[in-house]
Each structure stands twice: as C-alpha cells, then as structure tokens.
Amino acid sequence: MEIILLCVFGVLFVTLAAMVLGKSRGGTCPPGPSGIPFFGQAFSLSVNSAHLQFSEWARQFGDIFMFSMFGTKVVVLNSPDLIKKAFAGKELALKLSDRPPSFIGHYVANGYKDILFRRYDELCSKFKALTLKAMYTVRDENQDFESIQMAEINDYVRNIADNDGDFTGKRLEDDDPALQAIASFDEVGNELINPAVHLVFKVAPWIRYLPGYYGNLYRKVMTSKESLRNDLVNTLKSQLQDDSVSLLAELFKLQTTETWLTDDHVLGVVMDLINTSTLTSRGVLSGILFLLVHHQQVQTRIRQEIDDVIGQEKQPTADDMYRMPFTYACILETLRYQSHLALTATHTNAEENIEIEGFRPTRFLQEDGSLLTETSELRHSYFMPFGVGFRSCMGVKTAYSRMFLFVTALLRNHELLPPSSGSLPSSDPRELAPGTVLQAPDFTCRVVSR
Numbered sequence: 330m331e332i333i334l335l336c337v338f339g340v341l342f343v344t345l346a347a348m349v350l351g352k353s354r355g356g357t358c359p360p361g362p363s364g365i366p367f368f369g370q371a372f373s374l375s376v377n378s379a380h381l382q383f384s385e386w387a388r389q390f391g392d393i394f395m396f397s398m399f400g401t402k403v404v405v406l407n408s409p410d411l412i413k414k415a416f417a418g419k420e421l422a423l424k425l426s427d428r429p430p431s432f433i434g435h436y437v438a439n440g441y442k443d444i445l446f447r448r449y450d451e452l453c454s455k456f457k458a459l460t461l462k463a464m465y466t467v468r469d470e471n472q473d474f475e476s477i478q479m480a481e482i483n484d485y486v487r488n489i490a491d492n493d494g495d496f497t498g499k500r501l502e503d504d505d506p507a508l509q510a511i512a513s514f515d516e517v518g519n520e521l522i523n524p525a526v527h528l529v530f531k532v533a534p535w536i537r538y539l540p541g542y543y544g545n546l547y548r549k550v551m552t553s554k555e556s557l558r559n560d561l562v563n564t565l566k567s568q569l570q571d572d573s574v575s576l577l578a579e580l581f582k583l584q585t586t587e588t589w590l591t592d593d594h595v596l597g598v599v600m601d602l603i604n605t606s607t608l609t610s611r612g613v614l615s616g617i618l619f620l621l622v623h624h625q626q627v628q629t630r631i632r633q634e635i636d637d638v639i640g641q642e643k644q645p646t647a648d649d650m651y652r653m654p655f656t657y658a659c660i661l662e663t664l665r666y667q668s669h670l671a672l673t674a675t676h677t678n679a680e681e682n683i684e685i686e687g688f689r690p691t692r693f694l695q696e697d698g699s700l701l702t703e704t705s706e707l708r709h710s711y712f713m714p715f716g717v718g719f720r721s722c723m724g725v726k727t728a729y730s731r732m733f734l735f736v737t738a739l740l741r742n743h744e745l746l747p748p749s750s751g752s753l754p755s756s757d758p759r760e761l762a763p764g765t766v767l768q769a770p771d772f773t774c775r776v777v778s779r
C-alpha cells in the first residue's frame with residue numbers, strides 16, 4: 330500500500346491515542362523516529378508540509394508510528410482500516426473524538442463555545458446535531474438557496490472569464506459590513522489557524538499582549554470577531570422575523586428551548602464555518618481548475634456530459650450531479666488526488682494495483698460508465714477526504730454541490746487552456762502549496778469562450 334496520508338491528532342488527543350492504541354497492541358508504544366530529548370522532532374518537522382515527512386516515516390515505520398514534540402507524543406495513523414477502527418469503531422471512537430485544548434478555542438471561541446475546537450462532550454454532540462439540522466432546514470426550506478448559490482458561482486465564473494454558505498438567507502452586497510467582517514475574519518483567522526503560528530500562541534499565550542507580529546495578529550482577530558458579532562450576529566438577531574429562513578435565524582429560534590445556546594455559541598458557529606468552509610472551498614475549487622487546465626481531455630468529456638444532460642438553456646442544479654457520473658467522478662478524483670486536508674484524512678488505499686500518482690477520474694467509474702457505488706471498496710473503505718466518525722465534516726453536501734456547480738458553470742461556456750507563454754506548474758500533489766489546507770500553486774491559464 331502506498332500512503333499519502335494519514336491522520337494526525339493534536340496534543341492531548343494524541344497522547345490518549347497513544348495510550349489506547351498502545352494498550353490494544355499489548356502495551357508497547359508504536360515505533361517512530363527518535364529525536365532530541367524533550368524537543369523531539371520540534372526543530373526537524375516543517376508544520377506546513379508535515380504530510381510529506383509523514384509519508385516518508387510511514388514507509389519506514391509502517392501503519393502506525395509515534396514521535397514527540399515538546400514532550401508531547403503524537404501518534405500518526407496511516408492505514409484506512411486503523412483510521413476507521415480508531416474513529417468509527419465501537420471500542421475507540423468516543424475516546425478518540427476529542428480535540429486538544431487550543432489557543433483559538435480558549436481565547437477566540439469564548440471558552441470553547443463552538444463545535445470545531447470543543448472536546449466531544451455531550452454538549453458538543455448536541456450542538457453539532459442541532460446545527461446540522463438547521464443547515465438542512467435552510468437548504469430545504471429557503472426557496473432562494475440554490476439561486477443565491479448559483480448567482481455567486483456565476484459571478485465568480487464571470488470574474489474568471491472577464492479577467493481579461495450562506496449565513497443570512499440572502500445575498501450580501503459587496504459593501505455590506507457583514508460581508509466585510511466575514512472576509513476580514515477569513516483572512517486573519519486563517520493566519521492564526523496555521524499550525525506554526527498557533528503553536529507559538531499555545532506555548533506562550535501571553536505573547537498576545539506584546540507589540541509585534543503575534544500581538545498585532547491577535548488584536549486583528551479580536552477586532553474582526555467583534556465586527557462579526559455586531560455586524561452579523563446582532564444585526565440579524567435584531568431583524569429576525571417569524572418567517573426568516575437562514576442558519577442564524579434557525580439557531581436564534583432554537584434559543585427559546587435550548588437555554589445553553591447563547592449568542593456566543595451562535596458566533597462560535599459563524600467563526601467555525603468561516604474557518605472550515607472558505608479555505609477548503611478555495612483549495613478544492615482552485616485545485617480542480619488547475620487539474621482541468623492540465624487535463625484537456627477530461628474537460629472535453631465533462632463538456633460533452635454538460636451538453637447531453639444540462640444543455641445550454643437551463644442553469645445547472647446540484648441534483649444534476651447524480652445524472653453526470655463522469656463529472657462526479659472527476660470531483661471524487663480531485664479530492665482523492667490532491668488530498669487537500671492531508672493531515673486529517675486519507676485518500677489512499679491498500680491495493681498495490683491502484684496507483685496514488687496520476688489523475689484518473691475513471692477509477693471511480695464502473696465498466697458501463699456509471700459511478701462506483703458508495704459501498705464499493707474504493708469509496709467505502711479507502712476514500713475519506715471529509716474524515717470519519719463523530720468529528721467528520723459538516724459541510725460534505727455543500728462541498729460537493731459547490732464543486733459541481735462551479736465546474737459545470739465554468740465549462741458549459743468556456744474552455745480552459747494552458748497559458749500562451751510560460752508553462753503550468755507541475756500537477757504532482759506533493760508540490761501543492763503547503764498549509765493547513767493544501768492549495769493549487771499560483772498559475773495562469775487562458776479562459777476562452779466556446
């Protein structure tokens with residue numbers, strides 16, 4: 330089996346994993362690289378591209394290995410079976426679903442009043458279930474949901490071609506203070522969540538009071554957070570009407586029965602969803618665009634499918650994806666091949682005969698051209714870009730429909746061609762721009778109308 334990645338758990342969580350998994354292996358700790366006393370691998374591991382180092386160690390030490398950093402043991406799992414056993418198995422899943430204590434959870438999320446950074450206690454499980462229900466209610470009951478999403482995507486496609494989530498239930502204008510607050514939190518929040526930066530805050534939380542880079546970043550994060558509170562959460566709450574259908578409106582309505590659900594929790598959801606959805610969406614959308622420029626024949630086949638199933642008259646809808654197996658397979662293959670969240674999910678498999686290198690969407694198709702079913706070995710056992718178990722992604726549906734609508738809206742009227750001068754960077758996934766979410770490298774392409 331060739332492993333690209335794996336699962337890494339943060340500090341406390343990791344120690345727990347080491348103990349639990351170590352115990353189940355007869356009390357011995359997993360093998361791994363030795364490092365200098367106390368610091369362990371702290372100075373030799375690049376936090377932004379740790380997944381490449383882990384792939385190397387996986388080849389050396391096997392399916393489960395352990396290393397230490399600043400006295401904390403980190404366990405890395407690198408087989409789909411082990412990952413499922415740890416996170417979705419009856420015996421261990423609940424024990425291994427906590428998140429480690431974090432600077433962001435403590436200081437930014439008002440003492441873990443959110444989902445992403447909270448340990449998996451009873452309240453976290455309830456909070457996640459209620460928020461998911463609210464997300465689905467909005468999708469099902471807000472008639473405008475799909476057209477709002479499509480308007481955003483068309484706007485984006487127009488921007489690309491002309492280059493010479495929805496919290497509120499309505500489309501935000503560019504100069505809306507709420508949109509500016511979201512954009513600002515996205516920017517500074519992503520900087521803070523970068524593991525290398527977050528580690529400094531975690532080890533020395535007092536650094537937030539000092540002048541200089543860290544203090545300034547913290548102050549910017551807190552200012553954006555207060556803008557989100559005032560311009561988004563408080564404003565929407567003051568305008569709430571009985572027939573409002575939006576995620577925040579659903580959460581505000583729940584406050585009448587769920588007395589623990591304070592405005593800080595609602596703000597926590599907003600910050601979580603900005604943190605989890607914008608950077609990932611940017612990664613997967615720019616990633617698929619990049620691969621399409623590299624693979625002209627894949628574009629041609631998708632365009633053929635668009636012509637056959639959607640045509641030129643109607644707008645694509647999220648449901649069209651299920652009638653377009655090749656386009657769907659292309660989305661799955663992009664998630665597998667680029668493995669954007671390399672450190673919390675795997676896109677690998679145990680079969681010698683399925684290559685990890687090479688972008689080949691047809692691996693997700695059956696011989697008759699239909700999509701592999703969800704119960705097929707590849708999709709069921711080895712494909713887990715959204716994580717598994719209690720902490721798995723809350724945005725799976727949104728992510729799929731966003732990728733599908735973006736690809737179809739872009740390719741139905743345009744061809745993506747390599748730049749006329751210069752060359753495209755390599756599409757090797759090991760050369761993606763490093764970070765919490767791997768991103769396509771900077772590239773240029775020509776967008777030509779059909």
Ligand code: HEM
Nearest residue numbers: 445605606609613670673674715716720721722723724728
């Ligand atoms: C293709 C894009 C995306 C990918 C690849 C992705 C992947 C992931 C992964 C791997 C996790 C961690 C699972 C774990 O810890 O075991 C996660 C968590 C999460 N994702 Fe996504 N995600 C994507 C888009 C989104 C979107 C659009 C949203 C919001 C609408 C979202 C919301 C969340 C939340 C809230 C969590 C934390 C859940 C928890 O802590 O219990 N994600 N995602």
